[in-house]
Amino acid sequence: MLILSHGFGTDQDAWTSLRPWFEARFDVVSFDLAGCGPSGAESYDFERHGSMFGYADDLVELMDELELQGCVYVGHSMSCMIGAVAAGARPDLFDRMVMIGGSPRYLNDAGYTGGFEQPNLDQLYEGMAANYQAWVAGFAPIVVGVDDREAVADFSRTLFHMRPDIALNTSRTIFQSDMRQAVRRITTPVHLIQTSSDMAVPIEVGEWLVDAIPDATLDIIDAVGHLPHMTAPTEVIRILERRLR
């Protein structure tokens, strides 16, 4: 059994390129995170989803409902930390995990490089609050990182579909989070994948994660951007072939 959990600003369609590979090998479950997808506004609770724990509760409830145990969990971006929290609380649910472009903390800290300073983030929130459409138009190409018009269009489309106030609250929840404590509790084996150039996640973050998780591997693929599962699927599959055998 394998469960796919997408990242901020996308929905479960983000897995379209990788899905055939997964489906040939696993029973696949995918879902939309709260606040995302067609019914995002109904699923989102500003209080509950103001922290990664609320999303993790959703994941645990979903897996309990489907009576899933010992799953392979594949998460992208914010879903890496959602999986980390869920695995720390309920190790029985997970057999192993793949984390693509995850970060436990985006802000720099003493002895930790997250890649961002608070003023950078405040500027980001201001931009989102002032004119969401304009912000998306600027943000999407930076996150995609490569000249992939289709990926930019897909990412922009799903970002546009988010209600702006939910998108703003979600990005605050992500960027202000510090999940390092939760990561240290993971006992499940984890395979970390990230690109060599990701505006959201510096290489140092992957290195911090592989050190903090007792049973972890780190693969840095030769690709650019935060969405390699969309823009460089063959590179990602090459790693999956090796790690999920």
Add this chain to the structure above:
Amino acid sequence: MIPTFSEALYELCGFARVACDAALVMALEVDHDGRAIPVASSPPHRFAGFNLNRSGIFDIAWSDQPRLASGFRLPTAIIHALSGRPASILFVPSPVDHAPKSGLLLFWTDVPPPPHLVQHVPLLASSIANTLTTRREAVRQVAMRDQFNDLLDSVPSGIVLFDGDGQSAVINKRAADLLAAAPGPHRARDLAAPMRALRARCDNHAELDAVYAAHVGNVDYAASIHWIMGERTFDVDTHPVSGDGQHGRIWLFTDVTAEIEMAARLRGLADSDSLTGLPNRRYFERRSAQILADAQQDTQGVAVLMVDVDHFKRINDTYGHPVGDEVLKAVATRCRGALREHDLLARFGGEEFVVLMATSDRNQVGLLAERLRTAIADVPIRANDIDIDVSVSIGAALWATPDGDDRDLLRTLVNRADTALYDAKRDGRNCVRFSAIG
């Protein structure tokens, strides 16, 4: 206020944790739908809200018996807040009106709960419930105060609100600007002096003092008066809160300068003739009534001149209406220039103008009428590059010694002046004729 009640809950949690050797104790405010707000915990921990409806906690009738934690789906945030895996759990329901599923939640990890100590924990339920209720009220009041303050500064008026106790007051930003004070709460007596100073600065402060003095001693009075401060005028409304001075008093300062100017402009438009810009007949009748009333009071005379442009139809027929209009405008300007500032000149209709002047002196009336006639006739009027010879005939009527009981004085005067005008026309035009009265 809120920290105090949260503190009490923190202390209750701490007490419960120490008393029964628990790893974590949380005071939860939980609504009907299971949405839980962790209000306090021991050890202290920052929790986001979570939902407990599908945790299994509410499916059990709790007594003083802890249960195995594995039987519940606990929020991940709680599990991560514990240093080890949760082994036992106890819920002490403390329902309150607004959050019927509230209660105290206790966890043990490695040490099993000591039953002889745990059995006393449910005794805390009523304290928890009371504190949650009091805290909720405090939160609500803070929220209401925030909403009130927001509202206070959204209103386009200065607001001064005195409490019923006479001790405290609050002013918004606009009132603060007027009173040269800081916005927000004040002692009532600290606002008295700035309020008095503001009133003293008004051009009409004597009138204001008189109005407010009449209300001294009446706590329920209401008044709405214009305070004129140089170029700005404020409508100042004061009334007791909810109609009862015991509840406090509100002062509203609304800048009505723009409204007053607009009203004056509209009144001006309604009162003037659009072609010549002179007052129209409507205004003349209203204003002349005042002048006549004043004159009768002062036993001073008044005079009316009826001024009519000679052969105006011929000018229109010869040069066209646009030129005719220019001629009327020029006549109006020359008439105005020939008269004294306080003489009332109006266009009565068509090519007819009327003058009302306060005087008892027949010679002066004749002099002014002659000055008016020559102002028109001496120099041709230039309209559309054509020089046109224009003249006016003038009928004058004087009421030199008003006896004070003629209610229809204006109509009488106008009729007499009209008859005199007819005489002037008959006598060959471009001349002044008199109809003396009295």
